[in-house]
Amino acid sequence: MLLHRRIYQFFLIYLMGVAVLLLLKYSLNLSDYVIPGIIDIWQTGIEVFTRYVADVLNTLSVAVIGQIISLFLAFLVGITGRQATWFGSFIKVAAYNVQAYPIVAIAPIIFILLGDGIITRLLIAAMICYFPLLLSVLGILAEPIGEIEHFYKVTGRLRWQLEIKIRAFENLSKLTTVITGSATLAVAGTIVAEFIAANAGIGYSIRVALYQSNLSKILIALFLIGITLSVYQGLLEVSGYLVRKGWARI
Amino acid sequence: MNTPVIKTVIILMMVIMVTLTPVASKLRGSAEANEQATYRLKWLFNASVVGDLYADAHQMFAARGLEVTIKEGGPERDAIRELEMGRAQFGVASADQVIRAMDKGATLWVIAQLFQINPLQWIYRPVKFRITRLEDLKGKKLGVTFGGNDETILRTLLARGGIAEDDVTLFSVRYDYTPFYKHRVNFWPVYRNTQAIILADKLHQEGEKVAFFNPTEFGVRFVANSVITSPRMIKDHPQIVKKFTEALMQGWTAAMDPANHQKALKALQRFDKDTPLRILDQQLRATRVLIQPTPDLQIGTIDVAAWKQTEKIMLDQKQISSPVFVEKVLRPFGSY
Amino acid sequence: MLFKCRDITFKYPGSRNYVFKNLSFEMVEPGFHALFGPSGVGKTSLAKILTGETMEFSGEIHMDGMKTLLYSYNLERLPGWSSVGKHLEKVTPPSQKGKKDELIEAFGLKELVGFRFSQLSLGQQNRINLIRYLLQDFHMLVMDESLANVDELTREKILLKMKDMFPDTFFLYISHNVIEVSKFCKEILVLRDAGKVPQVTKIEGQNCSIHRQIDKEKLELTMLEVMNASS
Numbered sequence: 001m002l003l004h005r006r007i008y009q010f011f012l013i014y015l016m017g018v019a020v021l022l023l024l025k026y027s028l029n030l031s032d033y034v035i036p037g038i039i040d041i042w043q044t045g046i047e048v049f050t051r052y053v054a055d056v057l058n059t060l061s062v063a064v065i066g067q068i069i070s071l072f073l074a075f076l077v078g079i080t081g082r083q084a085t086w087f088g089s090f091i092k093v094a095a096y097n098v099q100a101y102p103i104v105a106i107a108p109i110i111f112i113l114l115g116d117g118i119i120t121r122l123l124i125a126a127m128i129c130y131f132p133l134l135l136s137v138l139g140i141l142a143e144p145i146g147e148i149e150h151f152y153k154v155t156g157r158l159r160w161q162l163e164i165k166i167r168a169f170e171n172l173s174k175l176t177t178v179i180t181g182s183a184t185l186a187v188a189g190t191i192v193a194e195f196i197a198a199n200a201g202i203g204y205s206i207r208v209a210l211y212q213s214n215l216s217k218i219l220i221a222l223f224l225i226g227i228t229l230s231v232y233q234g235l236l237e238v239s240g241y242l243v244r245k246g247w248a249r250i
Numbered sequence: 251m252n253t254p255v256i257k258t259v260i261i262l263m264m265v266i267m268v269t270l271t272p273v274a275s276k277l278r279g280s281a282e283a284n285e286q287a288t289y290r291l292k293w294l295f296n297a298s299v300v301g302d303l304y305a306d307a308h309q310m311f312a313a314r315g316l317e318v319t320i321k322e323g324g325p326e327r328d329a330i331r332e333l334e335m336g337r338a339q340f341g342v343a344s345a346d347q348v349i350r351a352m353d354k355g356a357t358l359w360v361i362a363q364l365f366q367i368n369p370l371q372w373i374y375r376p377v378k379f380r381i382t383r384l385e386d387l388k389g390k391k392l393g394v395t396f397g398g399n400d401e402t403i404l405r406t407l408l409a410r411g412g413i414a415e416d417d418v419t420l421f422s423v424r425y426d427y428t429p430f431y432k433h434r435v436n437f438w439p440v441y442r443n444t445q446a447i448i449l450a451d452k453l454h455q456e457g458e459k460v461a462f463f464n465p466t467e468f469g470v471r472f473v474a475n476s477v478i479t480s481p482r483m484i485k486d487h488p489q490i491v492k493k494f495t496e497a498l499m500q501g502w503t504a505a506m507d508p509a510n511h512q513k514a515l516k517a518l519q520r521f522d523k524d525t526p527l528r529i530l531d532q533q534l535r536a537t538r539v540l541i542q543p544t545p546d547l548q549i550g551t552i553d554v555a556a557w558k559q560t561e562k563i564m565l566d567q568k569q570i571s572s573p574v575f576v577e578k579v580l581r582p583f584g585s586y
Numbered sequence: 587m588l589f590k591c592r593d594i595t596f597k598y599p600g601s602r603n604y605v606f607k608n609l610s611f612e613m614v615e616p617g618f619h620a621l622f623g624p625s626g627v628g629k630t631s632l633a634k635i636l637t638g639e640t641m642e643f644s645g646e647i648h649m650d651g652m653k654t655l656l657y658s659y660n661l662e663r664l665p666g667w668s669s670v671g672k673h674l675e676k677v678t679p680p681s682q683k684g685k686k687d688e689l690i691e692a693f694g695l696k697e698l699v700g701f702r703f704s705q706l707s708l709g710q711q712n713r714i715n716l717i718r719y720l721l722q723d724f725h726m727l728v729m730d731e732s733l734a735n736v737d738e739l740t741r742e743k744i745l746l747k748m749k750d751m752f753p754d755t756f757f758l759y760i761s762h763n764v765i766e767v768s769k770f771c772k773e774i775l776v777l778r779d780a781g782k783v784p785q786v787t788k789i790e791g792q793n794c795s796i797h798r799q800i801d802k803e804k805l806e807l808t809m810l811e812v813m814n815a816s817s
Binding site: 030032199210 | 326330334335351354357396426428
Binding site for chain 3: 147148150151154155157165166169170247
């Protein structure tokens with residue numbers, strides 16, 4: 001989806017959401033304390049905009065780095081686990097089973113053990129998007145592409161590097177899709193982890209806003225999260241397209 | 251137009267109307283004719299709500315013809331919102347919540363003040379230092395819940411002591427006490443009658459002594475849990491409000507009476523199953539001091555001066571945009 | 587060099603019916619040999635058994651003086667990340683560079699080496715695939731419909747060129763085209779269903795080459811023989 005279209009669609013959904021809230025507010029005659037008015041939201045937006053932008057970028061940077069770590073690990077394990085050896089099977093079974101575990105529920109324990117610094121948030125971001133990435137990467141790297149690999153196999157040229165390259169290339173579209181999808185996971189998971197137990201990032205700011213029962217601040221935070229995520233996903237899709245275009249000349 | 255289509259549209263509209271009518275009335279509803287009411291607490295069932303639980307356990311509401319459902323509070327719950335939405339008829343909120351809500355145009359009445367002394371204090375280890383003046387806070391690492399009322403109180407204390415923010419280190423606290431256990435933080439915010447008892451007990455087991463830094467001793471009176479209701483309730487159902495308040499105060503008075511200590515513990519244990527009995531016992535004793543600091547003080551008394559000070563603190567710290575004159579919503583028992 | 591198989595028996599896992607039962611034949615001289623038969627008779631299965639791609643069979647295979655057997659088929663693809671020319675270069679042994687250029691020219695692909703595989707037509711793709719096999723070191727190459735989607739004239743040109751460039755190599759050419767196999771092949775192994783005896787019949791082909799012109803009458807006779815043998 002084109003970047004500008006993605007942003008436009010986000011604006012539409014966000015404004016619709018705000019409109020529904022305002023409709024509720026005015027139809028039920030609720031005070032600004034329960035549902036803030038447009039002016040209150042606007043004024044709060046001006047007040048917290050710079051700070052929240054910094055928070056969102058902070059969260060996004062943690063999510064991005066966490067996702068990169070996750071991708072690297074997923075490929076490492078995927079490359080090792082793709083073979084039909086006992087280790088390969090073990091990796092697959094472990095990945096399928098552990099991915100059912102709610103990583104976000106372990107987040108408080110991680111914060112207790114490692115403190116609330118950036119390492120903990122990175123770890124949680126990486127863990128959240130790791131298993132879906134691993135499953136996809138494993139699936140891609142374990143599936144032979146017979147029509148291409150056959151020649152190299154029968155002529156004794158099929159080294160593991162070439163095998164990985166073939167399988168990754170043939171599934172480039174799938175890979176870029178799963179990377180874009182895991183970006184959302186990484187950001188959402190990082191925000192939740194920050195909400196639970198961190199002291200930085202937009203998730204933490206939302207927690208503070210919740211303590212203050214300040215719905216305006218929460219709406220502003222949601223807006224910034226949504227717009228940043230839309231731009232980030234759009235950029236990832238564009239990057240994926242450029243990679244496919246450059247490598248595969250699609 | 252197609253007859254089946256018309257029929258479908260009519261049926262659909264009827265279904266929507268039938269569904270939305272009770273929803274709408276529930277949203278803006280008030281206590282029903284059979285005198286049912288919902289009472290939303292501020293936090294979880296613990297020693298801070300012992301009087302509420304006592305009243306319920308001893309049928310004090312029922313004796314006055316009221317069917318009251320007491321609901322636990324929590325971080326995502328807001329009694330003021332629920333009053334406005336009609337989901338609760340009574341609630342518990344702290345003064346800063348009430349003042350903040352008034353600043354945003356919410357209308358409510360305060361019908362009783364439960365805590366005469368704010369339970370929010372800071373625990374510290376007296377073996378390392380003692381706090382006799384506010385200036386003693388300089389150079390210390392202070393735990394604070396950013397956005398919470400302890401942040402407001404702390405900033406007021408710092409301002410009073412002429413302490414700049416650079417003179418202290420503010421540490422953002424979470425739900426676990428690990429940084430305090432590990433001596434990374436000198437002061438940790440706790441509720442004197444609940445968390446503090448548990449924390450002190452744990453530290454005592456490790457041979458450590460604790461002390462408490464009480465803002466009230468330094469002239470900062472920030473009103474805590476108070477009972478609220480909506481203007482609609484007082485206008486339309488003053489008798490229910492009266493009966494509710496009577497029953498509630500009866501419950502609190504009985505729970506705070508040392509003669510009923512065991513009964514109060516039993517009522518508490520029914521709802522707070524996770525805390526050991528000996529801890530509950532200490533929590534109840536600590537709660538007594540905060541609810542009724544002197545035996546002659548009537549429980550539920552609204553300290554108007556403390557409310558005004560709370561508003562002033564919030565105004566000075568720009569927590570509210572302009573004065574709300576909170577005293578105008580204070581409705582002590584008998585004034586309605 | 588000699589290629590011989592005896593009593594080859596094979597059925598698909600889980601199936602009750604045999605594809606081959608005690609199938610025996612031999613190829614005693616290098617050159618173009620055809621494997622001909624109706625669809626589904628087992629030509630590809632037999633080719634995979636002969637080249638070692640399938641090991642689940644009983645019987646014996648003797649190769650005298652032959653070590654490397656390669657199997658190529660028409661659905662193969664080259665990787666898409668660089669041009670076909672670059673891929674060919676990577677798989678061409680240094681001693682075969684000259685041959686590569688000759689084959690590219692003969693197969694009509696000179697203008698297309700800068701293209702990526704997906705940009706070629708099906709016929710062009712099959713030709714490029716065949717070239718890379720021809721550049722390898724092998725004693726027998728099985729060509730399973732390797733010239734599918736190539737027009738008749740170009741196919742003829744290619745087959746004649748291959749016969750000229752690789753006179754001492756075994757080729758097993760799998761095709762449905764009775765004219766083609768009768769015309770260009772030395773021997774045609776006509777394969778029939780497992781229930782029929784004999785399951786394989788060897789028929790002498792016309793073995794047309796650059797140096798040997800076709801005799802139309804003999805070609806017709808050969809074609810007739812092949813059709814009779816396959817019924």
